[in-house]
Amino acid sequence: MPDGRPQDRSSAVARSLSVVGERWALLIIREALYGVTRFETFRVNLGIAPDVLGARLATFVEHGIMTREAYRQPGRRTYSEYLLTETGRDLQLVVGALQQWGDAHMPRPEGPSVGRRSRITGERVRVGFVDGGHEVAQDDIDVVPVGKRILYLTWLQWAPEPAVNERR
Known part of the structure; x- marks a missing residue:
């Protein structure tokens, strides 16, 4: 059954959008570029549903855009934080270009x-x-x-x- 992702695997744009083209994906990356690493902070900052956020973060981990690492505050349970990899940090160009375009054409x-x-x-x-x-x-x-x-x-x-x- 088709999953709605672009099927033209020869196109770098189509392959890229299959990972970062889902709704919320680039906003999550933007937040990560600002330094956000924790699930709850992503959720609150973006107002995104937890199941959607979890799915996007899992996709980023699967494709090497982020790593998932455990952290624990004293006396609390273990949580995960999501850190951008070098591949993920390279998306700063994409986010920057979109912000630049938005500032010019949708100010x-x-x-x-x-x-x-x-x-x-x-x-x-x-x-x-x-x-x-x-x-x-x-x-x-x-x-x-x-x-x-x-x-x-x-x-x-x-x-x-x-x-x-x-x-x-």
């Missing part, structure tokens, strides 16, 4: 909720395409297919356009 009246600065220089940073240390404008980016997609896209480029029935 809050009071302005951005977060900003990013270099730890080294203190200067504001943004997500962008970089070539040799220089940012490249989006209009100057070509998406270059590799592997089998080259033949398909070349065929599409040269295939005749289908006839369109015009209404009179």
Whole structure:
């Protein structure tokens, strides 16, 4: 039975969305990037149902985005905390790009909720395409297919356009 996940396994975007494309997933990652590690804190901060949160965290652990580690406060039972792995921390680019896009195209009246600065220089940073240390404008980016997609896209480029029935 289909699980609603993208089936195009050749696409890096489809494969990535099969793990981080579920509802709440990137908000959980955002909270983890802010330093949240405990189940209850994720639940309260996001207002997410415990079963949904548990399922998302299990998926992240399964795919190496987070590790699950036990902790215990004196006199209390053992709990789990969820720590981002290097793979999980790499999602900071994705979350940063979404925040940057949201601030530009769906801004809050009071302005951005977060900003990013270099730890080294203190200067504001943004997500962008970089070539040799220089940012490249989006209009100057070509998406270059590799592997089998080259033949398909070349065929599409040269295939005749289908006839369109015009209404009179």
